[in-house]
Amino acid sequence: MFDFSVITQWIDQLLRGVMPDAAALVVECVLIGLALLLGYAVIALALIYVERKVCAWFQCRLGPNRVGPFGLLQSVADMIKMLIKEIIEIKHVDRFLFGLAPYIVIIASVAAFSCLPFAKGLQVLDFNVGIFFLVAVSSIGIVGILLAGWASNNKYSLIGAMRSGAQMISYELSIGLSILTMVVLSGTLQITELVEGQADGWFLFKGHLPALIAFVVYLVAGTAETNRGPFDLPEADSELTAGYHTEYSGMHFGFFYLAEYLNMFIVAGVAATLFLGGWMPLHVPGWEGFNEVMDYIPSLLWFLGKVGVMIFVIMWFKWTFPRLRIDQLLRLEWKYLLPINLLNLLLMVVVVVYKLHF
């Protein structure tokens, strides 16, 4: 299996050869930042296209099919439109916070994005509390949403932001607990070790029942965390026009839009990493030939494929279920997901202590 750290180390050696260490570090940081932002933008564009296609197929339509072959250039055209649009100055807004909010949302999203293990050796941030850092940093986005709602000086925006706050703080618990369940199984918080631990079988199979429950709970809570349907109360087009980003225009709106799609990618990526082995190919213990064949598929493809499946499931949720009411939303979390999650954590501890897992 190809290890991407060969490339990164080669670049590192090259830079250290021609300039002092400190300068090399700066250049590397800039390069990584550029690569991240580029990947972020490209994935967001791809996801917007996929979302529109999937949505159309669920409604017996064809979706975008005019711009480029199969409408592939549609989201590029949309991006150009978004970039050249005017950012409208709104009267009576808190100018500073209003401008700051989209950047907080996008920074939180990029920071969480940089924790994902894309392929073997292709990971930006990797340290001993990696998954914990990811959860922490991705929750910063809620600050941006609350700021956007508050600074807009608009009651719809404020209602949207408050709902979003209640929703994200509640569902953060479920996400945290289901991740904790998997951490109990793997015994590590470091993302590379989490992936390495699944070399002889993905955690979803290794942890059988408790892992499956944690997986389902994670998916539900993750969908809620991204503010997507059926949990899209913060936006709720039919009630609140667009919730917290009603007053935003141009690229500021674009940032919220990008962050929403990238958060979906991050949630799917974490689900793939924790439950489906990250970039690790499908290995069945004992089937040597099968395992070898699986190793020939590049690790990047494995990761993107798993993420793609998870994203499809999240979109499937969105286009199947009607939107929840705020009380139903909170009831689902506090009366169902949380108790189930706590029991599941206990079950996982029992499974791990008595070595009942594979």
Add this chain to the structure above:
Amino acid sequence: MNSVNRYIVNFFAGLRSLLVGMRTTLRVFFRKKTTERYPENRKELVMFDRFRGELVLLHDSENRHKCIACGICEVNCPNSTIRLTSEMVTDEAGKKKKVLIEYSYDHGSCLFCQLCARTCPQRALDFVPTFEHAVFTREKLVHKLNREGSTLAPKPVAENLTV
């Protein structure tokens, strides 16, 4: 105990209904798409039969229509879309008869309610499923429905007997 039971039953019933919903949408996902790729497929695109595109006065192969210029369609039209011009003609037997000169139909103000075609005692009118009707001026939307040189079709013998 009752409430605990209800909690558990509700949970699984809810889960089941969600899965049923997801199965349904997945079926729709793989269903044939209904979107028409219009300008590309205008050669083979067929509108469904009941589509009301425009009113026509039916003509047979010998350029004969069935309109007896009774004016029922004109009276029934809510928008005064139809204007009939007719004249009185006396035939060889000395019988006076109304004959259609011009059947004028304003497509632009038509409501497509089909009251004209339904009330026609001769069943001389029908709606056809054409759909490319865009023109540049309103005058072009006023059509003359009876073709040049068309005549009244003689009543079939069978119909004569029933009357």
